[in-house]
Structure formats: structure tokens, C-alpha cells
Amino acid sequence: MLYLVENKKVVMVGIPGVGKTTLLSKMAEIIKDHKKSVSVLSFGSLMFEVAKENGLKDRDELRKLPVSEQQKLQKLAAEKIAQHDEDVVIIDTHAFISSSEGYYPGLPEHVLKIIQPTNFVSVSAKPEEIYNRRMSDDTRNRDKITLANIKKELDAQSGMISACSVISGSPVKHILNREGKVDEAADKIINAIGL
Secondary structure, eight states, rough: OOOOOEEEEEEEOOOTSSSSHHHHHHHHHHHHTTTOOOOEEHHHHHHHHHHHHOOOOOOGGGGGGGGHHHHHHHHHHHHHHHHSSSSEEEEEEOOEEEEETEEEEEHHHHHHHOOSEEEEEEOOOOOOHHHHHHOOOOOOOOOOOHHHHHHHHHHHHHHHHHHHHHHOOOOOOEEEEEETHHHHHHHHHHHHHHH
């Protein structure tokens, strides 16, 4: 008897500095080794592509747009993601966007309905490790970095992604990406999504 395995749409969130990019590369490598097609999509990059067509020049300016404009961009990015049909589609995103109005959900209900994720992965790391990684990253225009802010961001991420799990009915796996343990973290995620 032939069993059909459903395509996976895995939403992976992590605040800047948790090592998500490295983890995503490792996961894609493992999935390809399992002879499955995989696509890793950056939600923010998709939003920025659309925003560039409307004159935005810097990706870090996205979070400074009015919430109504961010919502439009989120919808357009989600529609592009929904068109992908690889065995595993990994959506690299953030659980929230820090705006002048407060934390805006990176995955509001209208976006979840379009993407229809099968799994959520929430990546974290020790606040001290995140702090050190951010301090050494000069490629982005970041807000002021403090350990207290990092802890607040980790708490906000946990709450937001838990809400996404409840709204969508899809499981969430919390992963601690410890320094030098990327293989271990990737294996835990691959097992959690059933590959």
C-alpha cells in the first residue's frame, strides 16, 4: 500500500541572533538528503520585494511602515508562499514586528489562513548568546541591544507563536539553538515535522 505524505508548510520564527539562518541551511541540507524537494522562503524578503516596487529602499524600513501598509505586504507575501508545492516549504519569518505602536504580529490570522501552515518552529537561544551574535552583525540596521530587551523579545515570540498554533490548530516545537549545537537543533526539528 502506498502512503501519501502531506506536503509540509513549516513556519520557523526566531528573533535576530538565535542562529536561524544557519539552522535553516542545515535543515534544507538534511531534507534534500532524504530525497525530498524543499524551498526556504524569507517572508520579510518577499514583503520587501513588493515594497521595493512601491519605492522602499531599505528592508529595515519595512517595520516602520504604517500597520495597514504592512498588512497589505503580508497578504501579498503570503499569497506567493501559498503557491509553493514542494514536499517541504519552510517559511523563515518573525513572530512579531516591533513598531512604534508595539509588537505587531508577524503572522496575523489573515496570513495564517492563506499560508495554512502544518507546523511551527520557535527558535531561541540564551540571551547572552543572542546579544553577542547581534553585536557582531554589522549587516543590519538594528535597534538598541540590551539583555533586558532580548528577554522581552523572547517572551513576545513565545506568546505570539503559541497563539498562531491555537488559531491554526498546528503544533509548535520550541527549539533552543545552543552555541555549536546546530546539528542537534536541526535533528529535533526534522523529527518534530515528521521527516
